[in-house]
Amino acid sequence: MSESGGTDLSATLRRIERAAGALATASVVRMDETLPWFRELPADQRSWVMLVAQAGARSLVQWLRSGGGAAEGTQEVSDEVFATAPQALARSITLQQTVALIKVTIDVVEEQVGDLAAPGEEPQLREAVLRYSREIAFAAARVYARAAESRGSWDARLQALLVDALLRGDSPDVLASRAAALGWTDAPPVAVAVGHSPAARSPRSCTPSTGRPAGSGWR
Numbered sequence: 001m002s003e004s005g006g007t008d009l010s011a012t013l014r015r016i017e018r019a020a021g022a023l024a025t026a027s028v029v030r031m032d033e034t035l036p037w038f039r040e041l042p043a044d045q046r047s048w049v050m051l052v053a054q055a056g057a058r059s060l061v062q063w064l065r066s067g068g069g070a071a072e073g074t075q076e077v078s079d080e081v082f083a084t085a086p087q088a089l090a091r092s093i094t095l096q097q098t099v100a101l102i103k104v105t106i107d108v109v110e111e112q113v114g115d116l117a118a119p120g121e122e123p124q125l126r127e128a129v130l131r132y133s134r135e136i137a138f139a140a141a142r143v144y145a146r147a148a149e150s151r152g153s154w155d156a157r158l159q160a161l162l163v164d165a166l167l168r169g170d171s172p173d174v175l176a177s178r179a180a181a182l183g184w185t186d187a188p189p190v191a192v193a194v195g196h197s198p199a200a201r202s203p204r205s206c207t208p209s210t211g212r213p214a215g216s217g218w219r
Contacts, residue, residue, distance in 0.1 A: 009064055009118075009121055009124060009125065009128075011118035011121070012116060012117050012118045012121045012124075012125055013061050013064060013065065015115075015116050015117070015118065016057060016060060016061050016116050017057075017058070017061055019057070019112070019115075019116060020054050020057035020058055020061075021054060023053070023054075023057045023105075023108060023109060023112065024050055024051075024053035024054040024056075024057060025050070026108050026112075027053045027104055027105040027108045027109075028046065028049060028050050028053060030104050030107070030108055031049070031101060031104050034104060035097075035100060035101075035104065037097065038097075038101070041092070041093075045089060045092055045093070048084070048085040048086065048089050049085070049089075049093075049101060051084040051085065052081065052082060052084055052085050053101075053105055054084075055080075055081045055082075055083075055084045056081055056102075056105060056136065057109075059077060059080075059081040059136070060109075060128075060129070060132050063077055063132055063135070064128060064132075068128070068131065068132065068135065077132065077135040077136050077138070077139045081136065081139060082139070082140065082143050087147060090143065090144060090147045091147075095140065095141065095144040098140050098144070099137060099140065102133065102136055102137055102140065103133075106129065106132075106133040106136075109129055110126065110129055113125050113126050113129065158178065161178055162175070162178040162179060165178050
């Protein structure tokens, strides 16, 4: 069992574990009250946020048991706290919005520290929650950074498939499907030019703005 500020928090940890569901519910209610964009999310995405909030409460307990609440502790919050939600949620909710959700959840936990902490452990728990809020924000940033990197690699593969389809002379339907997978629309006219670049110039200098349509960002 870990310690925070030199005080054993085993009784407090048991209280937090029992209150995980109630904390998540209270957090989602607060999100609904204070974040207009959250109210507009589909029901399935809201339910995923609820599961992440529950996982966050359990993660707080695990983090404290691993020594994260100690004043000299450097224990990071595991990124697995976000594993309960599908990766698609990261495309629907931005990092800035995720930080807002974290802030609301932490505010709810802080307001209930008096009920969650065992007698004499309230100062230690309040300080630990502040440290945890920083670590969970860092964990969210890591998750979004990996998601962005993964999307970039996937987009590069899709672009290569689209170029291959163009060179093969595939049907317009195939080309439209490849472009749609990249999120490109077929509203603007598209022109494709294939040839050798001048020997004295690099290919990159000959194609300064690929990937955007003429007149609206995709050339």
